[in-house]
Amino acid sequence: MIKLTRIDDRLVHGQVAFTWVPALSVDCLLVANDKVAKDEFQKMTLNLAKPANTKLVIKTLADAILFLNDDKNSKANVLILINSIKDAATLAAGVSAITSINFGGIRGKAGSRLISKAIAITDDDVPVLQELIQKNIELEIRQVPTDSKQKVESLLDK
C-alpha cells in the first residue's frame, strides 16, 4: 500500500526518517530516481540515513513503476520519494494507485519562485502541475505530518 508519495529534493533526511516514517507506520522507503539508482555513492549515503526497521529500495523510475504495480509488494507500507515534479508526474502516469502527491521540499533555482516556505517551482512546472490536477490527483504541501495540508492548486495563480 502506498502510504505517501513525496517530492523532496533531499530524498531521505531528518523530516522523512524522523516524522513521516513513524507517523504513517512506513516499513519500506522507495527512492525513485534515475540518477541515484546508478550512483553507488548516493546509494551508500541514503542507506546510512534510513531509519531502523525500515527497508530502503532505490530504483530507476521505470523499475519503480514495475515495483509499485506488482501485487507482491502490495503488503508493504511504502513511502515513495522523488526529487522533482517531473518525476512525480512520470510516476503518477505509470502507477494508478498514486492519487495524492505530497510536496515536501523543492529548493529554489534560477528562474524559480517560492510558492510556499520550502517549495519553489518554475514556469515549466506549471503545465505539469495543471495536468496532474486535472487527473484529480491531490497536490498538497506539508513538511511534516502535523502540518495542515496546503493545496498547490490555490497557490498557482500568483
Next chain:
Amino acid sequence: MLVSFILITLIAMFGHSEDFLGTTLLSRPLVLGPLVGLVLGDLSQGVVIGATLELIFMGNIKVGAAIPPDVITGGVLSTAFAILSGKGPSIALALAVPISILAEMAISGLFVFRAVFNKRFATYAEEGDYKKLQRLHVLSGLLKPLLMGLITFTALLLGADVMKAFLDSIPVWVNDGLKVAGNMLPALGFALLLNLMFNKKVAPYFFLGFVLTSYLKLPVIAIGALGVIVALIITDITHKSASTEDDDADEGESPVEPAPELPKKTIRSLFFRSLALEANFNFETWQNSGFAFAMIPVLKKLYTTKQSMSAALTRHLQFFNTSPYGSTLILGITAAMEARKSKSEDFDEESINSVKTGLMGPLAGVFDSLFWGTFKVIAAGVGASLAIKGNVLGPILFLLIFNVPHLVLRYQLTFIGYNTGTRFLQNLAKTNVMDKLTVGSSILGLMVIGAMTATLMNITTPITLGSDDTAATLQSILDQIVPNIIPLGLTFLTFYFVKKNMKPTWLLLGLLVVGFLGSILHILA
C-alpha cells in the same frame, strides 16, 4: 524594575543567539528559566519553572523547515511574569504556550525576510569579497536576537503591570486547576518522543525504565547509566566495531581521496565556525551562507586570486541544510575536496557540490535523531528531574550531558571528514554499525522516557473508597499494584492520539481541559 527588564531582555537575546553558539541547547527553558530567576532574585523558583516548561516543550523539536513554537521568548517572558506576580509554575505554563506560538510567527517572518539578503551574498561572492560576505552573515544573524529582544522588552514594559493585575484576579480554584493541568502536560512531550522511537521491537525497554523507577525508585540518572549498559549488551556494538577497524585497513575506492596538507589550525577553524552555521537561516537557501562562512579560512589558504576565490564562494553559497551536529563531517570532506581542486586543474568542481548535497540529507537524519532523539532526552530527563526540586545542578547537568558528547563528536568529525574523506562513511555503510546505533539509541531513549513517565508527572487521584474507619484512598490502592499508573495511562492515551495524527496544539489544549475538569471534580490532583 527597568534594570531587571533590561537584564531579562538580554537573557532572551542570549537565547536567540544560539544560532551562533552551535545549537547547544543554551536556549532551552531549563537554562534560561534559572537565569531569569537569578535576575528577579528567586533562583530556585526559576529553576523549578524552567524544569516544568522543559518537560512540556520536550517533544518540541526543530526538523527542517518545521519551526516549532518559540520556547525562548515564551519561556523567558512567562517565567518573568510568573515570578514577578508571585505565582508558581502553573501560571508560567499557562502563559508560555500562547506566547511561544505568537513569537514563532515573528521568527517565521524573519526567516522569510532574510531571503532578501541572498542577492547581496551572491554579489559579494562574485566579487570574491569574503570579508563582506562573512560580515553580512553575522549581521543578518544578529537580526534574530535584536528583533526578539525588542519584542521581549516591549512585552515586559507594557505587559508586566497589566499581567500582574490580571494574574492577581485569577481565583484560587482556577489556579489549582491549572496546576493539575500543567502537571499533565509532560504526557504530550513523552508521547511525541515515543512517536519517534516506539515500536514493538524496542517497546519492552520503555517498560523496563518505568518499572525500575516506579517500584525500585531509581533516579533518572541511574536509568540513563543502565540504559547505556543495556544498549551496549543488546547491540553488541563493541564486538562489531572491531571489524570496522579491519575495514579501515582495506583501501576502498573513494571519490574523495584524503588530502592532508592544510594546517591543523585551519581545519580546527571549520569546527569553530560551524557553530554559526544557522546564524543566517532563511527559507530560501537555508544554511548556505553559514556553510560559506565556515569554509572561508580554508578557501583563504587555497585560493589567492580573486577569480578562484569568487568561484569557490559562489560554489558554497548553494542551498545547504543539514543537522548542525554532524555538519563538520561534511565541512571536513569538502575542505579535502577543495584542497585537491586547488592543486589540480582537471578536478571536477561539480563533484564538490554533489558530494555536499548527497550527504546533507542523509546525515541530517542520522545526527538529528541521535542528538534530538537520544542525547537531549537523557539530558532533559536527568536535568529536569533534579531541577523540578529546585536543584541548580539540573540545568548544569542538562548542558553537560548534551554538549560533552556533542562537542567532542563535532570536533572529531571535522578531522575524520578531512583526513579520510568519504571513505569513513563507506566503511560505515559496509557494516551494520548504523543500524546498531539507531537501535541502541532508541533503547536508551525509551528507558529514560519510561523513567520520566514514572517520576516527572505528578498526577494522583484524591478519590476515597469506603467510609469512616475502612476508608482508603484509591491512590493508596493503586500504589500497591502499579505505582504511577495514572501518568503511564495518560502518556499512552496521548500517544494514541499522536499516532492518529492529531495536532500537538489540540492535544495540548485537550490535556489542559482534562486536567482542569479533573481538578474541579476532585478526580485528579
